[in-house]
Amino acid sequence: MNQLPDLSLRGPRVRVRNFRVADAQELAACTASAAEHIREWIAWGWNEPQSVAEKRSLIASFERNRQLAGDSFCGIWLREPADRLIGGAGLHPRGGQLPAGHVELGYWLHPDATGRGLASEATALLTRAAFAVFGYDTVELRIRPDNAKSRALAERLGFVWSERIAGAIDTGRPGEPWGAADVFLLERERFHATPGARVAATLESAPVADRAGAFGAIGAAPPSAGGA
Numbered sequence: 001m002n003q004l005p006d007l008s009l010r011g012p013r014v015r016v017r018n019f020r021v022a023d024a025q026e027l028a029a030c031t032a033s034a035a036e037h038i039r040e041w042i043a044w045g046w047n048e049p050q051s052v053a054e055k056r057s058l059i060a061s062f063e064r065n066r067q068l069a070g071d072s073f074c075g076i077w078l079r080e081p082a083d084r085l086i087g088g089a090g091l092h093p094r095g096g097q098l099p100a101g102h103v104e105l106g107y108w109l110h111p112d113a114t115g116r117g118l119a120s121e122a123t124a125l126l127t128r129a130a131f132a133v134f135g136y137d138t139v140e141l142r143i144r145p146d147n148a149k150s151r152a153l154a155e156r157l158g159f160v161w162s163e164r165i166a167g168a169i170d171t172g173r174p175g176e177p178w179g180a181a182d183v184f185l186l187e188r189e190r191f192h193a194t195p196g197a198r199v200a201a202t203l204e205s206a207p208v209a210d211r212a213g214a215f216g217a218i219g220a221a222p223p224s225a226g227g228a
Contacts, residue, residue: 007072007133008204009125014118015077016089016125017205019062023075024055026085030110031055037111041147043172069095070134076122078113086113089122091130091139101137103130120153124196127157131188132218133203133211138188142181144169151182158194159184192221 008017019027031038031048038045050058062073076087087109094104105126109119123141130136141159143150154161161184168181191197197219203212 006205007074007129009129010079010202010204011121011125012200013079014086014122014125015079015083015204016074016122017077018066019059019073019075019088021056021059023085024059025052027059027075027088028052028055030085030087034108034110034112038108039172041144041150042108043170046172069093072134074126076107076109076118078118086110086118087122089126091126091134091136098140099138102140103134103136103138104140104142105130106142114149120156120196121199123153124157124199125201127186127191127196128199128201128215128218129203131191132214133208136188139186141184142168143184145180145182151184154184157186157196158190159186188218192219 006018006020008015028050031045031050035045035048038048059073062071065071065073070093072091074089075085076089077083078086087107089105089107092104092106093102098104105123107119107123107126127139130139139159141150141154142165143154145164161182163183164180165183166180167178169179171179186194186196201215201219203215207215
């Protein structure tokens, strides 16, 4: 599966791109102010707040993981009135733990940015990239059963519930067992018929081979069997 040197996607309201070391200060401020909200759903929230130096080290580890394991750790920036970090998202193949051709998509958003459809837009952009840029066949969302907002996002974007897996999500709370995850799937061949395919999307980073054309074409409806 081909990778872009530096993934950058632009939607109507957000930009999703790989974190860079220069983002460390902004990331530290964003996660520190959102820590209580993040802890409710994501284990690493219990590591917050972190210093700028710790964030630099973390971002450097993101880059190593991208090169070694194909993980893509991105920030979500609100484009207007000025680029402002509001969350993060990523694509994670999980080192062969997922079925062949599958990748897990995860995201988090600062509570000040929730309720405006921004997570849906960022998820739609990354889903398109998963298919058109990285060549995956299926995108997975793994959601805690009690996370009603994320379940609604999945259904809104055309993801379909597949199964519930016990002990799949680390809560991060000491002594607490891992929680269940509801797995929602979206396959490449269904993407064109979902609302996410209608989100205006631009691949800003330098494409690999013909990926720029594939990025736009993946959202178009396939030709009918009988032709035009």
